[in-house]
Amino acid sequence: MPEADFQRIQREFAAHIRDPARQPAPADVAPRRMATYRELFFNNIENFIATGFPVLQSILAGERWTALVEDFYARHRCQTPLFVEIAQEFLAYLGAERGPRPDDPPFMPELAHYEWVELALAVAEAEVPPLAPEFETNPLAHTLRLSELAWPLAYGYPVHLIGPDHQPTEPPARPTCLVVYRDAEDAVRFTEVNPATYRLLTLLEENGPTPAVDCLTRLAEELRHPDPAAVLAFGAEILRDLGRRGVVGTVDA
Template identity: 30%
Template sequence: MDSKTPTEYSARLREIAGRLRQLEGSAPPGMTADIFTLYREMFRASFAASLVDAFPESCRHLSPEIWEALVDNFLAGGECPNPSFHAVPDAFFRFVIQHFADDPPLPDYLPALLHWEWLTLTLAIAPNDIEECCAADLEQLPMQLANTARLQHYPFAVHLAVEPPQTPSQRDCYLLVYRHRDGAVFSRELELPEARLAAALANTARTATDAHALAFPAGEYAVAWARKRLQEWCAAGILQTTTPNSCPPPASPSPP
């Protein structure tokens, strides 16, 4: 076999893929226009369907023309080195945010909504091989948010589904987005004191007492109140026992 054949084959695949991503791409040499058009339509339909599955609410709040334009722009100018289940939505999310001002007029809540849906998908498939905590661990072991939990602030209530033409209400929302022990991903809206307590455990492992002291240095809330919240979060699989030197959960990009 010619040693150049694999390289030439890879180049051929890249050429075909590049043409498939262009809305009006012409057929590559050796392929008829009809066959190429069929391939392109099948590829684009499958690709678009995968993004609708990943971002159903964002798609629902945009007109079909604007959503299709976003997908077309991403196919033409975006990069996705890994065609895996999660890599494509991840690349699409980052592309739309990066080019937000360049795309068709988009609602101001869209970045937050896209981020929330992206985060929900990310946590649904995130590995979690670290031991979850139980109520008995609250004082004995340091703990922090699990690999499958994130504390996020959004300027819109993107977690509350509304029917178009209604839009997510604009207000500060502190969400604890997490994968429950049963595998489902939930978004729990927190009051500001609860958000302060969760923030104390977001990046550093601490005992319940230390987390309370950091969140409420003036003693605004009792230790018993904090312990009760932490017990609830332990039961839901939101916290994991760890050591003070453990790595924090991977950071997620903040919504614009």
């Protein structure tokens, strides 16, 4: 079926809005009006992305930031009509479409992921899991589950420390292990954890609800710790702290 005039105008209009440097404007739309549309559409998208990635924006402030958003706007085809998911679309663009560029900070993909996690947890439809009343007294007597609002994460760069005044050019020798979570007051927080605690949380993430003793025993085996009882004792203190934060809950609450 031949393309109708209004369809051609819509296609040309959208193409120019997305990529004005490469796509000509429709011939029958006034240039001043076209410029107004272009500015309004772009500013809307830029505002959503800046809100989701404020640290990255502060680092790339100015022409570098504008060029990054313009490239996303021109190249990426969003798979969702929801404004709240534009940040996830931007993350997909960084990971699968943009590719490394000489002027990009080496930590940019990880920093963007970390900032997206904070936004994703802020809008997630889930609740902090409850704790059994006796949990504080004896954490090892319970079956644990990881909160749906707690994500254990490992990064090459210390993403939680990066900002305009701290931009590492090389990752440190050891990865940065974090748990980012939403607490009972609906505040998104993070805490840096050691590799053993990170592994404890990923065991719960991988296996689902698990008796605390079984989880810590598995951890001691993986660490080849000479004193498994010490791992249980130390693990009990770690679990108390994670329970207070809302990172873990119990299935018998």
